[in-house]
Amino acid sequence: MRRVMALLEKEIxxxxxNPAVFVPAVLTAVVSICLPFLIAVVLPAVTGEPLTGSSxxxxxxxxxxxxxxxxxxxxxxxxxxxxLRQFVVLLVLTPVAASMASAAYSVVGEKHARTLEPLLTTPxxxxxxxxxxxxxxxxxxxxxxxxxxxxxxxxxAAFAREGVYATLLTGQPLAIVFVLGPLAALAAxxxxxxxxxxVNDARSxxxxxxxVILPVAGLLVAQLTGTLQLSGTIIAAxxxxxxxVNAGLALLGVALFDRExxxxxxx
Amino acid sequence: MGMPPAADRPPGDADxxxxxxxxxxxxxxxxxxxxxxFELRPGEILxxxxxxxxxxxTTLRLLAGLIRPSSGQVLLDGVGLHGLDGTSLRTRIGILTxxxxxxxxxxxxxxxxxxxxxxxxxxxxxxxxxxxxxxDVRSRAGDLAAHLSKGLRQRxxxxxxxxxxxxxxxxxxxxxxxDPASAKEVRALILRLRGEGxxxxxxxxxxxxxxxxxxxxxxxxxxxxxxxxxxxxxxxxFGERLKVTVAGDAQQFVSVLGGSSGVDIVRxxxxxxxxxxxxxxxxxxxxxxxxxxxxxxxxxxHPEHVPLEEVYLHxxxxxxxxx
Numbered sequence: 001m002r003r004v005m006a007l008l009e010k011e012i013x014x015x016x017x018n019p020a021v022f023v024p025a026v027l028t029a030v031v032s033i034c035l036p037f038l039i040a041v042v043l044p045a046v047t048g049e050p051l052t053g054s055s056x057x058x059x060x061x062x063x064x065x066x067x068x069x070x071x072x073x074x075x076x077x078x079x080x081x082x083x084l085r086q087f088v089v090l091l092v093l094t095p096v097a098a099s100m101a102s103a104a105y106s107v108v109g110e111k112h113a114r115t116l117e118p119l120l121t122t123p124x125x126x127x128x129x130x131x132x133x134x135x136x137x138x139x140x141x142x143x144x145x146x147x148x149x150x151x152x153x154x155x156x157a158a159f160a161r162e163g164v165y166a167t168l169l170t171g172q173p174l175a176i177v178f179v180l181g182p183l184a185a186l187a188a189x190x191x192x193x194x195x196x197x198x199v200n201d202a203r204s205x206x207x208x209x210x211x212v213i214l215p216v217a218g219l220l221v222a223q224l225t226g227t228l229q230l231s232g233t234i235i236a237a238x239x240x241x242x243x244x245v246n247a248g249l250a251l252l253g254v255a256l257f258d259r260e261x262x263x264x265x266x267x
Numbered sequence: 268m269g270m271p272p273a274a275d276r277p278p279g280d281a282d283x284x285x286x287x288x289x290x291x292x293x294x295x296x297x298x299x300x301x302x303x304x305f306e307l308r309p310g311e312i313l314x315x316x317x318x319x320x321x322x323x324x325t326t327l328r329l330l331a332g333l334i335r336p337s338s339g340q341v342l343l344d345g346v347g348l349h350g351l352d353g354t355s356l357r358t359r360i361g362i363l364t365x366x367x368x369x370x371x372x373x374x375x376x377x378x379x380x381x382x383x384x385x386x387x388x389x390x391x392x393x394x395x396x397x398x399x400x401x402x403d404v405r406s407r408a409g410d411l412a413a414h415l416s417k418g419l420r421q422r423x424x425x426x427x428x429x430x431x432x433x434x435x436x437x438x439x440x441x442x443x444x445x446d447p448a449s450a451k452e453v454r455a456l457i458l459r460l461r462g463e464g465x466x467x468x469x470x471x472x473x474x475x476x477x478x479x480x481x482x483x484x485x486x487x488x489x490x491x492x493x494x495x496x497x498x499x500x501x502x503x504x505f506g507e508r509l510k511v512t513v514a515g516d517a518q519q520f521v522s523v524l525g526g527s528s529g530v531d532i533v534r535x536x537x538x539x540x541x542x543x544x545x546x547x548x549x550x551x552x553x554x555x556x557x558x559x560x561x562x563x564x565x566x567x568x569h570p571e572h573v574p575l576e577e578v579y580l581h582x583x584x585x586x587x588x589x590x
Contacts, residue, residue, distance in 0.1 A: 006384030010373060017372040017411075114366035118427065120333060121362045122385040260334045264294060264325075 003124050004132045011106075011136030021102055022140070028094040029148045033155065036087035040080040041159050051079040063229060077161030084156055084164065088173045089220045089230075091148050092181035096188050099141035103192035104205035106133040107262075112202070117263060126257045127250075130193055137189045142182050149177045175235045183242035190249040197257045284309050284466045285330060285360075285435050289339035292325055299325040301490045302339070307435065307466040312457060314481035315470040316579060321488045323470040324365060327437045330468065331362045343435075358386070361433035365440050367424035371413035375404060375423050378412055379430060386431040394430055402426040402456070418449025425456055436460055437468045442476060454480055474575045484575075492582045501573045504581050506531065506545040509554060510571040512538055514564035523561040527554055538566070543573070 015021060044050050051057050052075040060082030061075065073081055110116035119129070149168075156165035167173075196205040222228035230238075285307040292299045300322035307313055307330075315323050328334045330341055332348045341348045348356060369378050379398055383391035399405040402422050412420065421441060428436065438457065442450040450473075457480055460467050471477060477484055478497060486492040486500075493500055509530075513520065517535035524533045529546035542554060548570045558565060 002387065003385050006381050010370065010377070010381045013377060014370060014372050113368070113371070114364070115368040115370055117333070117364045117366075118362075118368040118382075118424070119385075121331060121357060121360075121364070122382065123357045123387065124385050263328065263333055 003122075003128045004135070007119075007124065007129065007132035008135050008139075011132060012139070015102065015136065015140060022144075024101070025094070025099065025140075025144055028097065029091075029144060032087070032090045032094040033148060033152050035090070036084050037155060037159060040083040044076075050076050051083075052076055057082070072163045073161065073167070077164050080156075080160045081164045081167040084152070084160065084168060085173055086220075086223050088149070088152075088168070088176050089223060091152060092145055092176055092184065093217065093220065094148075096141050096145075096181075096185040099137045099144075099185070099189060100192050101206055102140075103134070103137035103189040104196050104208075105202045106137065106193050107196040107257075108199060108202045108205050109196075111200075111262060120259055120263065126254050126259070130190075130197070130250075130253045130257065133193045133196075134186065134189050137192070138182070138186055141185050141189070145177060145181050145185070171232060172230055172235065175232075175239075176230065179239050180235060180242070183239055183246065187242055187245050187249060190246060190253060194249065194253045194256055197253070197262065283307075283342070284344060285468075286342040286345070287326070287330060287339070288342055290326070290329055290336045290341065291338045292322075292329055292334065293337045298489060300329070300487070303487070303491050304339075305485050305491065305494050307468055309434070309466050310461055310464045311482040312461050312467040312469055312480050314477040314484045315468060315487055316472075316474070316477060316484055317487035318472075318583065323487055324439055326487065327362065327439050327468065327470055331360050331437055332356045333362075358431060359433055360435045360437065361428040361431065362437040363424055363428040363439060363441055365443070367420040369412035369415075369420055369423060369427075372411060374409050374411055375399070375415070376408040378423065379427055382427050383430050388431060398426040398430055416449075418445050418452070421445060421449065421453060422456075425453065429460075433465070435466045435468075437470075439470045440472065441469070442471070442473060450476070474579055478575050486579060486582045488583060497575055497578075500578050500582075501575075502545075504578055505543050505573040507543070507547040508571045508573050509542045509547040509551055509568065511540040511542065511554065511558065511568050512566040513540065513558065514538065514566060520558055520561055520563050523557055523563075524554060527557060530554065541571075 040051065057079045060079045063082055107116070110119065153165050153168050156168055192205065195208045196202075199205050199208070219228070223230065228234070283306040287303050287305050290303045291301050303322075303326060305313070315326060317323050325334070329336050332341065343356065343359060369375075370381075373381070376395060376399070379395040380391055383394045388394045396405075399408050402425065404419065404423055404426065407415065407419065412423065415423065425438075425441065428438075441457065442453050445453065454476060457467060457469065461480075461482075469477075469481065481497065483494065483496050484500060485494045493503075495503070511517075515538060517538050517540040520540055521533050521535050524530055524540070524542055527533075527542070527544075527550060529550035530542045530544035532541075532543040534541050540558075544550070547554075551568060551570075555565060555568060
């Protein structure tokens with residue numbers, strides 16, 4: 001564990017001295033925060049057409065009306081709450097997508113910088129190396145997600161109908177941000193690091209790693225179209241699946257990491 | 268009778284810190300190194316010489332346990348590496364890779380501190396402070412590695428290699444690309460390692476460096492072409508050399524020395540006569556008498572080392588003829 005912490009600290013220092021890495025993450029986070037407010041607050045205010053006037057949001061009223069979280073909301077607030085709650089998934093997705101670059105670059109980047117071989121001469125095990133690399137991307141992604149969620153809730157309190165923000169501080173959104181989000185991020189970043197230790201080119205690693213975003217993006221679309229509602233049961237089942245996937249990926253990562261090939265065949 | 272120098276003695280068990288035992292490594296169909304055997308002794312510098320692609324880096328990686336041999340084995344204090352866990356192996360061996368491999372966005376201190384913690388040193392900060400002092404880089408401890416000169420980077424990399432005080436040090440071209448002053452500093456550090464009783468394997472192209480610091484030389488070209496002290500290799504291939512400087516052109520005296528005892532090859536280079544043979548120095552009086560009798564005005568006579576370069580090129584020539 002001490003060795004993981006040593007390398008993790010190095011990863012964090014390295015990232016903090018390269019703020020350009022965070023620019024795409026921050027930009028996508030800003031878009032993720034602004035997009036739902038544009039739909040739920042800005043457009044109705046600009047056009048003068050309330051959300052309740054559109055039959056497209058019938059699904060929102062059906063989903064939330066009569067539930068405890070929406071007890072004090074009027075029709076407009078109900079739809080705003082539904083939109084903002086649905087977009088929480090996007091909020092979780094974007095920092096992960098942005099962290100993919102650093103995760104995908106993690107091993108192949110060390111090789112190209114010629115810093116990997118000295119690292120492999122230390123007692124650091126493969127599992128420790130991969131753990132530090134994954135955590136080095138996961139921690140900033142998680143911090144960014146939580147920070148974005150804080151801004152999101154504050155913006156809801158400031159700009160949405162009264163009481164809408166409180167619907168974001170209930171079981172489902174909190175489970176997405178604090179349970180599903182980190183677990184999905186861990187899976188995605190583990191896969192990216194696995195890819196990074198198997199390909200000889202950072203761009204390939206990033207492109208292949210980006211594919212892991214697709215299932216989460218699919219989840220977002222399914223939610224927005226009303227095909228899927230993330231109930232407590234579905235969230236719990238998804239968390240269990242993600243836990244298993246993460247355990248499998250941890251073992252796979254160690255098995256796939258071929259020190260000899262990395263040292264002798266990568267140029 | 269005095270003891271012969273350590274480098275000339277056959278090694279006892281206690282002398283074998285690290286042993287390459289018939290090491291062969293193939294990459295697909297290509298054989299990188301074949302049937303290499305030698306041992307590394309405490310308090311000696313063994314130079315690994317060879318052209319590019321000769322298998323020097325592969326040999327270093329095999330010895331450090333970074334890659335596995337296709338056949339043969341590496342023994343650490345007589346125990347095969349396969350019987351050791353990675354931690355105990357890497358605690359004993361320090362390897363300086365060909366590139367310094369410093370993290371550019373970390374300071375010198377942060378680079379060293381990370382490695383001190385990776386090695387599990389009990390007082391990482393103190394170990395780093397000692398290394399900064401030892402390698403005279405304390406004044407640059409707060410500088411980003413990216414801002415260091417090449418020589419300084421190499422010095423920091425060497426400090427990193429030795430942080431955990433390994434008894435065996437493997438150095439891959441440590442002075443490559445350094446200016447003469449930096450290279451001299453690195454050589455002084457290497458000599459200090461020998462003085463501390465560590466076993467040093469030095470992979471290099473620099474023959475002058477080998478002549479200055481190495482106790483023994485292993486010449487490699489896929490397989491081991493020769494192993495011994497520089498003096499033994501010189502004697503093996505060229506015997507001794509006597510350098511006689513005469514007034515005027517020496518060419519006219521070449522035939523005079525033909526057939527002299529202990530002299531096999533005589534050649535002239537301007538006013539200099541070079542006589543190579545198994546015992547050229549011992550026959551110096553006879554050589555001088557012959558030259559004087561032939562009318563030579565002798566300005567100086569002294570034994571000379573055959574340049575290591577000649578030995579090396581001779582070996583590589585032999586190697587390529589055999590292969």
